[in-house]
Amino acid sequence: MTALLVAAARAIETHRPDSLAQDVYAEHFVRAAPACAHWPVRIQQVPDGDGDPLWGRFARYFGLRTRVLDDFLLRSVRTGTRQVVLLGAGLDTRAFRLEWPCDCAVFEIDRAGVLAFKQRVLTDLSAAPKAKRVPVPVDLRADWVTALTAAGFDPAAPSVWLAEGLLFYLPSPVETYLVDTVDRLTTEGSALAFEAKLEKDLLEYRDSAIYTATRERIGIDLLRLFDKGPRPDSAGDLTARGWSTSVHTPFDFTHRHGRGPLPEPNDALEGNRWVFAHKHRP
Template identity: 40%
Template sequence: MRTEGDAWDIVTGVGLTALGVATFRALESALPDPLIRDDYAALFVRAAGEPHFLDILRDPPKIAGRPLVPGFMGLRTKFFDEFFLSAVAAGAGQAVILAAGLDARAYRLDWPAGTVVFEIDQPKVLEFKDRVLADHAVAPRAVRRPVAVDLRDDWPAALIAAGLNPDTATAWSAEGLLPYLPGAAQDSLFDRIRELSAPGSRFAVETAPTSAAAGNFANLEAKYFDKNPFGEIDPTELFYHDERADPAQWLHDHGWTVQAVGSADLASTYGVTLPELPEELEQQWQRPRYLSAAYDAGSGGPG
């Protein structure tokens, strides 16, 4: 359970969920025709040495008797990959990955020359990632600037100190982040992003499930998975379930043009044939959960 001001490394608390996500990216990358390639994900899992995720690499879980991959993590990852590449192609000269975890986009995407990628996360998480990639002599493909700060603290000041230019269009991402923030912290996050965003900035968000949806997913996980993908940890127990603004509505009201898609939409776009699943699992795929937004300070609500 969460506590006020809690912190973590890569094998505890919220950090352990980042390791789980890296495990699923590694599984996707190992497929004969993967949606995404993240050759660094498996390096992180093996370096962490966490027994459950090492087991997942060897023997992936099944859902309703079918393999968990393809698509389980590939769809989400590809959505954010394409978001960043589209944003920088449209003129965003800098990118900010909020709660970067073991995200390796600074190392694996084809960024235009000179693009600056800021990664914000807990100090121990970034230290682990830096050490693993340095041990394997991996160099970033962008100007990478890690920013070791808690998102509940004054991260805008740390980001500007690291070199963010608020007068330049920025590509922002909040992937798998919102459920781990209290509602007030989510609203504060959006306000701060807007304050730091020049016109032409873009923002990609994975929305938080409702309390009911989160609880229902935990039940479905126990019912249909042959093994818990996250081992002894239940990610929903790390979520905050208090009231919060609807991200799409908030962004619309504050000058962003928003588009929403669900996993099933992405599967159709990327040519992925999803396996037939029980109806209650199918409903999880249909829920709109990914937002991409473009900022125009002269439209919508206060800019």
């Protein structure tokens, strides 16, 4: 359901006149799932428009995030990287909608059921990937490394990794293991982007407009899904291993693009950080 929420947000962003990201497939995922077939896919379908905390502000956040991470991936492949790994890929359609080099491979790791639903919708649309797309149906709690390498991933070649909307659902030791594993599977010239939350107390924002609207109107209780344990300093850990890292708030990119959420009181987005890391010679 969280993947469908983000897909609906991408659909709304796609149809905006000032769109930051285009995903023509997103609304088809929403319409194909009975539980959310009634959700809006255009801001004109939302009575309060951008004033709506869920389909206005929160959706705009996801639209901005999509654009920023699109740009990160495309910059990485322009430097010669030809392996892209999407951790917890969900309903990500980057293999279909971005302009990749013809010899690029996009590995999508997620549970088999999620990937099967996505494939069913894309097949009905006769969608064709713009790179070599390699679904890797495995739960990240299982041996995903073996599954990824068996699917053709080469640890000796540079790669770019993305963990979008993933780490804050994981217990702290699992996040640490995942980041350690990415470090182990990558060589010089590789890159990683991920989203983190820095709040000391997530429940401090339990009454924020975003969490309340998401819970009461579409039945997704994000605070129940997020892991509430202390978070590791994954950016610091990567820096200690020789990666260069930069940490940004989403609002940094709102100012850069002129569109997206701005800070507000009791803000569920206040602790969100987008981290970009590049691996250098040991």
